[in-house]
Amino acid sequence: MFRHIDDTAALTLADLRADIVGIDTPVPLLDGTERPYIFLDNAASTPSFRRVLRCIEDFLPWYSGVHRGTGFKSVLATEVFDAAHDVVGRFVGADLATNTVIFLKNTTECVNKLANRAGLGPDDIVITTAMEHHSNDLPWRKHCRVIHCGVLPDGHLDLAHLRAALQEHRGRVKLVAVTGASNITGFVSPVHDIAAWAHEAGAKLFVDAAQLAPHRKVAMLPDDDPRHIDFVALSAHKMYAPFGTGALVGPKAFFAQGEPDMVGGGVVEIVTLESARWNDPPHKDEAGTPNVIGGVALAAAIGVLEAVGMDAIARHETELLQYSYDALEQVPGIILYGRTADFAQKVGTITFNLEGKHNSLVSAILGIEGGIGVRNGCFCAHPYVKHMLGVTPEEDRIFTEEVIAGNKSRMPGMVRASLGCYSNEADIDALVAMLQRIQRGEYRGTYRQNVASGAFHAEGYAPDASRYFRYHI
Numbered sequence: 374m375f376r377h378i379d380d381t382a383a384l385t386l387a388d389l390r391a392d393i394v395g396i397d398t399p400v401p402l403l404d405g406t407e408r409p410y411i412f413l414d415n416a417a418s419t420p421s422f423r424r425v426l427r428c429i430e431d432f433l434p435w436y437s438g439v440h441r442g443t444g445f446k447s448v449l450a451t452e453v454f455d456a457a458h459d460v461v462g463r464f465v466g467a468d469l470a471t472n473t474v475i476f477l478k479n480t481t482e483c484v485n486k487l488a489n490r491a492g493l494g495p496d497d498i499v500i501t502t503a504m505e506h507h508s509n510d511l512p513w514r515k516h517c518r519v520i521h522c523g524v525l526p527d528g529h530l531d532l533a534h535l536r537a538a539l540q541e542h543r544g545r546v547k548l549v550a551v552t553g554a555s556n557i558t559g560f561v562s563p564v565h566d567i568a569a570w571a572h573e574a575g576a577k578l579f580v581d582a583a584q585l586a587p588h589r590k591v592a593m594l595p596d597d598d599p600r601h602i603d604f605v606a607l608s609a610h611k612m613y614a615p616f617g618t619g620a621l622v623g624p625k626a627f628f629a630q631g632e633p634d635m636v637g638g639g640v641v642e643i644v645t646l647e648s649a650r651w652n653d654p655p656h657k658d659e660a661g662t663p664n665v666i667g668g669v670a671l672a673a674a675i676g677v678l679e680a681v682g683m684d685a686i687a688r689h690e691t692e693l694l695q696y697s698y699d700a701l702e703q704v705p706g707i708i709l710y711g712r713t714a715d716f717a718q719k720v721g722t723i724t725f726n727l728e729g730k731h732n733s734l735v736s737a738i739l740g741i742e743g744g745i746g747v748r749n750g751c752f753c754a755h756p757y758v759k760h761m762l763g764v765t766p767e768e769d770r771i772f773t774e775e776v777i778a779g780n781k782s783r784m785p786g787m788v789r790a791s792l793g794c795y796s797n798e799a800d801i802d803a804l805v806a807m808l809q810r811i812q813r814g815e816y817r818g819t820y821r822q823n824v825a826s827g828a829f830h831a832e833g834y835a836p837d838a839s840r841y842f843r844y845h846i
């Protein structure tokens with residue numbers, strides 16, 4: 374349908390780096406020079422594929438409001454947008470005869486939607502885990518009792534605890550909600566085993582695939598397979614299509630029931646002053662004018678990922694993780710979290726600290742003096758990060774009080790470097806070299822901490838952002 378998709382046939386993993394928008398963008402450093410940015414924050418948001426951008430450019434002349442428009446552009450845009458739903462459904466291995474794909478803003482909105490629509494009451498139980506991103510924990514807490522499956526000292530899920538909780542509360546557990554891969558350790562959850570245990574106890578399984586889908590093949594499996602995943606959510610901005618779309622996939626019959634959680638245009642078939650008849654899924658749960666461009670972009674990105682092959686992406690990442698850990702272990706005083714003997718069961722997320730240095734200081738130096746983009750803190754998974762750091766309940770109480778009092782200076786945290794499918798050994802070499810420099814005390818800036826935010830800033834570093842980007846008005 375589009376040029377960019379037609380020319381993906383011969384794509385290989387080696388082509389992906391050149392397909393990243395902004396791969397060599399120079400950024401300003403403290404010493405007044407510039408260097409090409411090294412982006413190691415892909416777990417937060419990935420850059421866009423050029424092919425995605427080209428697809429949007431191809432599509433924009435045809436852009437039009439979808440559904441119910443009668444002009445050709447609207448008809449074409451509707452066809453393309455509806456087809457994007459199917460692309461996502463096939464990407465996660467859903468049976469599209471029985472499952473629907475709902476386009477929302479991001480994974481957070483998807484989990485909230487599912488929690489709002491699951492008909493949960495105070496007597497129901499959702500089992501989630503202590504490994505989750507807050508987006509797959511807090512939405513459940515609003516509706517029912519939540520049990521958190523524990524994590525082992527090394528950060529892996531305590532699966533025995535999960536099974537015991539399912540047995541103990543058999544019949545009352547409506548849903549097990551588990552991350553497909555952790556945004557802290559990168560550990561991949563055994564989602565199909567968990568599905569079998571959940572189903573055996575009468576519960577359904579939701580997999581938060583925000584971190585999994587960009588890195589591994591997601592296979593929902595046939596609906597009647599006991600190891601089948603019932604619901605999946607993902608975010609396009611973590612999949613090289615940062616244009617504001619997320620997708621929730623699940624049974625049509627589930628979403629055909631009940632009231633939509635958000636009402637307005639698009640969700641209805643017919644309205645009188647007294648009543649409204651809801652549309653069929655997915656429209657019933659896509660209130661208002663949808664993000665057509667975002668949906669098209671996601672489908673285009675999936676086209677690229679599939680052309681390269683998720684297995685090839687996983688293999689590359691496994692090798693690069695091994696390389697990364699071997700190299701990082703040479704940095705004196707580094708504390709690495711989530712080390713594992715089996716990198717195939719871990720997506721490209723590397724968390725660490727340097728002994729005696731605040732995580733925020735390390736990440737500031739990497740950015741300001743190394744031109745390396747990482748992230749630090751607790752990454753929206755506070756309980757899990759504190760577990761990995763061995764924070765005691767008493768320390769946790771003190772830190773919490775300090776934060777409430779407006780002081781984040783001692784808030785515990787880590788530095789996270791996260792890989793994309795285009796990351797390479799040179800990225801890791803640059804990170805390691807900079808960490809070695811930090812440990813030798815060879816950074817030049819004077820850094821001061823902002824107590825309220827916890828962030829460190831280098832004195833005299835105030836690049837003029839408008840030199841790099843300005844609106845053309």
Ligand SMILES: Cc1ncc(COP(=O)(O)O)c(C=O)c1O
Pocket residue numbers: 416417479480481482506508509552554555556581583584608619
């Ligand atoms: C595991 C996991 N789940 C959910 C989310 C939330 O995704 P979004 O911010 O796209 O809603 C994230 C984001 O980092 C994540 O890593």
